[in-house]
Amino acid sequence: MGGRLLDVGPGLVGDGAPGGSAGPELPRGLAEPCPSSRTPGRFPSWPGPSNPSLSCRHGPVTWEDSLFSAELIQNGFDPEDREFYFDLKNHMQVLVKDMKLRATWFRTPHVLWPWGCDRTFSNATLQFTNMDRLLDFINMWTFKHGVTVEYATLSTYFNAVHAHRDVWQVRDHRDFLPYSSAPSEAWTGFYTSRSRLKGLARRASALLHAGESMFTRYMWPAPRGRPDPGWALRQLQKLRWAVSEVQHHDAISGTEAVHVSDMFVKHLNVGMQVVHKLMTSIVLKGTQRPAGPESEGYLAVVYNPLAWTVTTIVNLTLGFSTVNVTDETGRPVSTQDLQVQKSKELPSKYVLYMLTTIPGLSYRRYCIRPTKEDQEHGQITRITMPVPSRFPLRRRGRPRPSCMGLVSVTNECYTVFLDQDTNLMHSIWDRQSGQTVLVDQEFLEYEVHGNIDRGPVSDNYKFRPKHRAKPLWEVVRMEVVRGHLVTEIRQYFYRTVKAKNYSYAIYTRLAHVPRGRDQELLCHRIEQEYWVGPLERNQEVILRTRTDLRSGQVLHSDSNGYQMQRRPHRTFATNSIARNYYPMVQSAYIEDQRSRLVLLSEQAHGVSSQGxxxxxxxxxxxxxxxLTLSLLYNLTLNEVSTIHPVFWLLLGPQKEMTSLRPRAGLALQHRPVVVLANLSKADLNWSTPQPEAVTLPPSLHLQILSIPGWNYSSNHTEHLRNLHKGRHRKPKADLRRVLLRLHHLYEVGEHPSLSRPALLRGLGPVVAVEERSLTGTWNVSELERWRWRTKDRGLGAPASGAACDPGAAPFGLFDLEQAACLL
Incomplete structure (x- = not known):
């Protein structure tokens, strides 16, 4: 029986004679084995179940307890020590038995055997010293048990599998989710755990994307004065670290302890503050004070971080209601492009909505002043503020007469109908296709156990509801604020008839785009902002959208932000609700032959179709x-907070939604960044030109435009050689290299025109281009692209060619392909 032992980090590998190569296909996952309990002594307890659970919590082995004392590690051990010999032999037998069991899961004699678990490598020296002895001992007895073992990385394992030259069956695009460690333990709760942190992390990532591209444009091809490049790079590095840190598997998943979550939040906030400061210093030359509450006027710079022209509406909170807005040329902005209304959260403040069109990777500057009274005529030029239309409270469950008492809100693309009898949404009419879809929305809650003695519980990882979701409100109040630029529908949900404060709210906004402006992305979306919380304990809150689409209970969602997965509803005898939940990283949709309803989110959530x-x-x-783990490490979600997630709803024919969904998702993720400063005389000097706008084809997205500032060689081999030699002086950051990463947004055959290969022109003054791995670490010329033998396709097709070949301008990118280049 062959064996290959591999740790995903500092792994273990080995070879032996196969004992049955025609075993079952690769299972749905492999765990990092570690025990649920430990026994002190020379060797740890190694229970080793006959079929080890894929859960990290129930595997067979750990080395956290002392196999050797610290003194023995330093002084070695006596090979004649018979007690030690028999202990080592027993552990070898258990480990080899487990490896042979796992070998039945693999197609080749090379076995992936991850080693380690959370909190088990706090004493790394002890861990590896113990494992070193065991591996040497196993390899001494290869002739008897047929197993060899060695440390390795993932690349070592896949090299061995590829060299085996087996013929593989192609699995389709489906992923392996949802994961369950037992029928009652569906790991679908972490899709939503610590929702506030998930939202902050996504906003921080978007701000980093904007700050990186703005700094690169400022530096390339030459710096344009202030700020100091070294200082600027250090500010970006702070947010880079915070955004990278929160990607840890026990961070963005929401499965960390409370104090660790607080640390992530602190680091993200600090990083965002300094990058805001950097962007302010670039666009305002660092001479302005930050905007304050007593300001009599503001300078607003609106930056578009996307590499195509965007027409959108930005909003600013002001302390005055009469405004005069001029652009960077000094011309007044048309009142048709402005709307002022009272703030619903801050009664003494006002919200200014402003329509703007911004070219790719560029910014627009505006001067915003309170309108002064005309001394000669005693008049003030005002923008008329819309007045809310208020509707009476409605109790839940009141029957609705069909098509009676409907209120409509219309823009150029949609008409949203609201039912006055329920104060809920009734339907949406897609004006271009002429299709009407019945739609209503409401908040519901899943109740869960908190005491393990009363039944299975939900925790940071798992979702285990007691029963079906129940409505958590009794009455709903509705307001409609009709403006010439934005119309807002406000729905407030109260837990009881006598409640004074609402617990949940939906703010739905439709934009009205004047003729002659780009309407595609702005008009074809219904923006919704939800106010949720604070929740009651052991409560999981959902927003359910019901339609008359004949979806067959089939949901589509993305698990990685790129590819959509088909999620048919499946019936299980146990825990069926939780086991039909899936991750929604950015988008989800349901459809029938008439229409497709798309949901886009600015952060990750769990999503399901339960009907x-x-x-x-x-x-x-x-x-x-x-749970012991929860109490021991404070792994609770007992947060009393209010969250404000934002969604965009798109409705229309499949072809149109296929075209709009990827670009609209990016427009939501990378909304314009507004830099606001107090107005002063110095602010009016806007003569400094900004770089020329960048416009990519509509099927391409500029994922990264960054100056990494590496203080080491971009040649990986040379870098390793320098590390081995050691450095005698502090290296300087290289500010001349630019990392560019592009992403084709559409899959093969997904759209008749947008799925075609896209060409990239107009990068500006580029001296040299070098294609890299997606991480930027390796030159692709140093990498080998493997071709796998498959049953239905033979030998896989070769690579499509370098997207960043400097001798082949313009550069090309194929369907759903990504490419990274150093410029």
Whole structure:
């Protein structure tokens, strides 16, 4: 029986004679084995179940306890020590038995055997010293048990598998989700755990994307004065670190302890503050004070971080209601492009909505002043503020007469109908296709156990509802604020008839785009902002959207932000609700032959279709339980907070939605960044030109435009050689190299024109281009692209060619392909 032992980090590998190569296909996952309990002594306890659970919590082995004392590690051990010999032999037998069991899961004699678990490498020296002895001992007895073992990395394992030259069956695009460690333990709760942190992390990532591209444009091809490049790079590095740190598997997943989550939040906030400061210093030359509450006027710079022209509406909170807005040329902005209304959260403040068109990777500057009274005529030029239309409270469950008492809100693309009898949404009419889809929305809650003695519990990882979701409100109040630029529908949900404060709210906005402006992305979306919380303990809140689409209870969602996965509803005898939840990283949709309803989110959530024509999104969770792990490490979700997630709804024919969904998702993720400063005389000097705008083809997205500032060689081999030699002086950051990463947004055959290869022109003054791995670490010429033998396709097709070949301008990118280049 062959064996290959591999740690995903500092791994273990080995070879032996196969004992049955025609075993079953690769299982759905492999765990990092570690025990649920440890026994002190020379060797740790190694229970080794006959079929080890894929859960990290129930595997067979750990080395956290002392196999050797610290003194023995330093002085070695006596090979004649018979007690030690028999202990080592027993552990070898258990480990080899487990490896042979796992070998039945693999197609080749090379076995992937991950080693380690959370909190088990706090004493790394002890861990590896113990494992070193065991591996040497196993390899001494290869002739008897047929197993060899060695440390390795993932590349070592896949090299061995590829060299085996087996013929593989191609699995389709489906992923392996959802994961369950037992029928009652569906790991679908972490899709939503710590929703506030998930939202902050995504906003921080978007701000980093904007700051990186703005700094690169400022530096390339030459710096344009202030700020100091070294200082600027250090500010970006702070947010780079915070955004990278929160990608840890026990961070963005929401499965970390409370104090660790607080640390992530602190680091993200600090990083965002310094990058805001950097962007302010670039666009305002560092001479302005930050905007304050007593300011009599503001300078607003609106930066578009996308590499195509965007027409959108930005909003600013002001302390005055009469405004005069001029652009960077000194011309007044048309009142048709402005709307002022009272703030719903801050009664003494006002919200200014402003329509703007910004070219790719460029910014627009505006001067915003309170309108002064004309001394000669005693008049003030005002923008008329819309007045809310208020509707009476409606109790839940009141029957609605069909097509009666409907209120409509219309823009150029959609008409949203609201039912006055329920104060809920009734339907949406897609004006271009002429199709009307019945749509209503409401908040519901899943109740969960908190005491393990009363049944399975939900925790940071798992979702285990007691029963079906129930409505958590009794009455709803509605307002409609009709403006010439934005119309807002406000729905407030109250837990009881006598409640004075609402617990949940939906703010739905439709934009009205004047003729002659780009309407595609702005008009074809219904923006919704939800106010959720604070929740009651052991409550998981969802927003369920019900339609009359004949979806067959099939949901589509993305698990990685790029590819959509088909998620048919499946019936299980146990825990069926939780086992039909899936991750929604950015988008989800349901459809029938008439229409497709798309949901786009600015952060990750759990999503499911629990009924025909339904889609529900888990918005937030508040949990407390008495699991040992929760109590020991404070792994609770007992957060009393309010969250404000933002969604965009798109409705239309499949072809149109296929075209709009990827670009609209990016427009939501990378909304314009507004830099606001107090107005002063110095602010009016806007003569400094900004770089020329960048416009990519509509099927391409500029994922990264960054100056990494590496203080080491971009040649990986040379870098390793320098590390081995050691450095005698502090290296300087290289500010001349630019990292560019592009992404083709559409899959093969997904769209008749947008799925075609896209060409990239107009990069500006580029001296040299070098294609890199997606991480930027390796030159692709140093990498080998493997071709796998498959049953239905033979030998896989060779690579499509370098997207960043400097001798082949313009550069090309193929369907759903990504490419990274150093310029």
């Amino acid at each position: 025909e024509g339904q889609v529900e999104v888990m918005l937030n969770r508040r949990l407390w339980n008495n």
